[in-house]
Amino acid sequence: MSVLLPLSSVLAVEQPPDLTQNGIQTAFRVLQSEYIRSGDLTFDELNRAALLGLLERLQFGAQIVPRSEETREAGPGGVQADILRPGIGLLRPRAFRQQESAEMERHLAAFVQQGMKHLILDLRVPSLPGDFDVAAAMLGLFVPEGEVLFKTRQMRESGTEVQRSARAPLWTASVLVLVDEETCNVGEAIAAVLRQRKQGMLIGAPTRGAAVRYETIPVDARWSLRFARAEVLMADDSSIFQKGLRPDFPVALDSKEKHALFDAEGRTRPADTITETPRQRFNEAALVAGTNPELDTYIRRSSGGTLPEDLPKAQDRVLQRAVDFLLTTDHLQGAKIDWNRKPPAEPPVPKARPVNP
Numbered sequence: 001m002s003v004l005l006p007l008s009s010v011l012a013v014e015q016p017p018d019l020t021q022n023g024i025q026t027a028f029r030v031l032q033s034e035y036i037r038s039g040d041l042t043f044d045e046l047n048r049a050a051l052l053g054l055l056e057r058l059q060f061g062a063q064i065v066p067r068s069e070e071t072r073e074a075g076p077g078g079v080q081a082d083i084l085r086p087g088i089g090l091l092r093p094r095a096f097r098q099q100e101s102a103e104m105e106r107h108l109a110a111f112v113q114q115g116m117k118h119l120i121l122d123l124r125v126p127s128l129p130g131d132f133d134v135a136a137a138m139l140g141l142f143v144p145e146g147e148v149l150f151k152t153r154q155m156r157e158s159g160t161e162v163q164r165s166a167r168a169p170l171w172t173a174s175v176l177v178l179v180d181e182e183t184c185n186v187g188e189a190i191a192a193v194l195r196q197r198k199q200g201m202l203i204g205a206p207t208r209g210a211a212v213r214y215e216t217i218p219v220d221a222r223w224s225l226r227f228a229r230a231e232v233l234m235a236d237d238s239s240i241f242q243k244g245l246r247p248d249f250p251v252a253l254d255s256k257e258k259h260a261l262f263d264a265e266g267r268t269r270p271a272d273t274i275t276e277t278p279r280q281r282f283n284e285a286a287l288v289a290g291t292n293p294e295l296d297t298y299i300r301r302s303s304g305g306t307l308p309e310d311l312p313k314a315q316d317r318v319l320q321r322a323v324d325f326l327l328t329t330d331h332l333q334g335a336k337i338d339w340n341r342k343p344p345a346e347p348p349v350p351k352a353r354p355v356n357p
Contacts, residue, residue: 079092083114089107091104091120092125093123095125096184112170117174120326121175123178124204127186129184136166143165147164150193150232150233152232176322177202178202188245191207206246212231
């Protein structure tokens with residue numbers, strides 16, 4: 001499949017967005033007759049270039065994907081749960097499948113039983129586009145029964161389909177939602193609803209704005225066309241398609257670093273990605289044990305050896321900032337000042353007594 005470079009990339013000239021249809025046809029005719037290699041501009045090549053340009057213009061609204069991807073399963077599913085700090089729990093869906101909503105419910109019930117005060121919902125795991133029934137099931141764990149979650153509007157239909165919460169909420173405490181440019185369409189819908197309802201704050205990087213339902217249709221023996229067929233609307237009929245979500249607290253993390261932290265098997269505990277192991281030092285315990293870790297470190301480094309603290313450790317800065325925010329909030333809320341409290345009365349000054357009466 002050959003790819004034609006846009007003329008703007010060669011000439012570095014911005015193409016006019018208001019070019020008329022007559023202008024477009026004239027440009028095609030001139031190129032087919034006067035271009036230095038007009039023989040290369042066959043009908044098939046022009047159609048191919050037009051399709052590639054259209055897909056580039058639509059961005060993620062439409063894509064040509066291999067037919068093998070239609071049957072390809074998403075990554076390992078399940079929900080990764082962890083306790084980051086006392087009172088702070090984390091849930092991280094990995095594939096946004098229907099069974100993960102039931103797994104989230106079990107973890108949330110355990111968090112409630114353990115008296116957790118805060119929840120961090122991590123929606124940054126890359127995943128294939130999913131179904132919005134999963135978004136409705138997961139949102140039902142947070143939104144009161146009967147409340148509007150979101151709406152979907154199908155192509156060529158004037159009306160909208162309303163999704164409502166079908167159950168009583170399980171989690172009613174605070175929620176921090178982690179998002180970035182790899183948040184899938186289901187995750188974006190969940191984050192948008194929680195934020196609009198003022199039930200969650202967003203931390204991370206801007207999302208793509210791909211909160212749409214995709215449909216995939218084969219176009220030949222090898223390729224399929226995946227395109228947006230239905231759009232997700234908020235309860236007030238607003239849309240985030242091709243707009244995305246701007247986090248309340250922007251925190252950048254390189255995607256390669258994130259992928260290294262999100263290993264496929266889920267062996268890395270999220271709590272381990274937000275802490276640093278201090279270097280061992282000579283202290284009273286080492287003195288009693290008759291050891292000197294600082295001397296051992298010096299000998300090992302002087303002989304060319306590598307120490308654990310010398311190796312770079314990837315850390316999840318987004319998750320770190322979320323935990324810092326919750327700990328700071330708890331501290332400030334616990335430090336209440338009573339502005340009406342009167343200062344204690346000063347004790348009376350004792351009178352001086354003569355030494356020799």
